[in-house]
Amino acid sequence: MFRHCTVFVSVFILCIYSANAAEFILQSNFGWPLWIGIQGNGGFPALENGGLELQPGERRSVYSDDSWEGRFWARTGCNWDNNWCETGDCGGNGPQCEGHHGERPASLAEIAKNQWLGLDFYDISLVDGSNIPISMEPIGVQGDGSRYFCTKAQCGHDFNSDCPEELKLYRGADNRVVGCMSACTKYGTDEYCCEGVYNAKGNCRPNEWPVNYAAFFYDRCPDAYSYAQDDETSMFSCRANTYLITFG
Template identity: 45%
Template sequence: MKLQVTSIFILMLSTSYAHEFRLRNNCPFPVWPGLLGNPGKETPLNGGFQLNLWETKVFHVGYGWGGRIWPRRDCDGNGHCLSGDCGNKIQCDGTGNPPASLAEFTLDGWGNQDYYDVSLVDGYNLPIKINPIPGTFRKVSDSYFDCNSAGCYRDLNEICPNELAIWHNGWKIACKSACLAFNTDQYCCRGAYGTPQTCKSSNWPYNYPAIFKQACPDAYSYAYDDTTSTFTCHGNPETGYEIVFCP
């Protein structure tokens, strides 16, 4: 009986600390979100599904969840997508293939604080925005990064340099990061360039990350772009998040 009571208590605790997520598609075409939990964390909704124009999908994750969500576009009936592909599967069971815009979350950290950001470190394919859901959070400071919207709202494909672009039928459909395109230690912030002090524009042959940063100042443009890209929020009692494609 004692084991049964303990199990019920754990179930109630995990349920009461569920975060609501809302995925909304504002693009003028279907989007196939990909989802992946961090190591040891669940992957919601079997990792992927189709989200039609103006459609919203709601799901919940447990206390302490962490993971990433990204848009895939132009997927066919076999599950192959022209950007953000998951190895020809609609339901991703691993990481998607860059380039793709990423929404990243680490929930319920020290002091019950959430961390979230939009990252272009792996490149870009669609505009994306993260909104804390009103009524589910509390601000603890006047900081710009406290419970505000994070995202990249511009179509970076329009300004993507040709050497970074992914093309399809004469159109740019995604934009690689410099790391993905050139695979050098400088752009990938590794080896001798693997610290915030050495991974910087003065060591890059060309400042490609600045193209992303100028267009989307609230999004990560390279690995150590933390100070102007990481947002935090405290729950009331637990924060919910809306992720909008083509906001």
């Protein structure tokens, strides 16, 4: 983390932490503009007032303190004359989401900074479905060689190309597929959403669902959350000042 420390005596150190202790680099690999949504978890601010624009190939940085928690997603097909985006829209709030969440389906990059033992925990989530490929990785640190420590969390698959018909989201004047819904988004049942009696750890079992839609997402992106209790194969940890989040 970024900090300035002054030693007064041998046993006292005054450390002044920067308000910009964490940097998130947002990179677009798309050939058209994206509007990024940013939402803080409960009690945490929406960085950049909840949104910013990325031009094709553009890279921008946003900053937080070193205890921030929240999520990033891409809004696609935005038309500000109508104040609406085809995917990821945050309630018609315009270019900046102002703390509002994104409409599902949307691929999410999530992080909780400075948690247990000072570790950051981060992931890519398809629990709300998917609208674009996305990845998140720590910069300037080296892992220990294990799969989930200081490595890239990613889902590089374009689910719009092979989404099950019943989960496809069609929009636009040409009625094209713009997103792939999760089973929870589509059907909203406790079983698919791991809620109610299925909320307890281990009670949500995709292989017992009417249709195991989690397997469809997991097979294509095994390091991303395919359902709400998919922690063992989807949660990454690290200690880093900088994270690169790539859209596309």
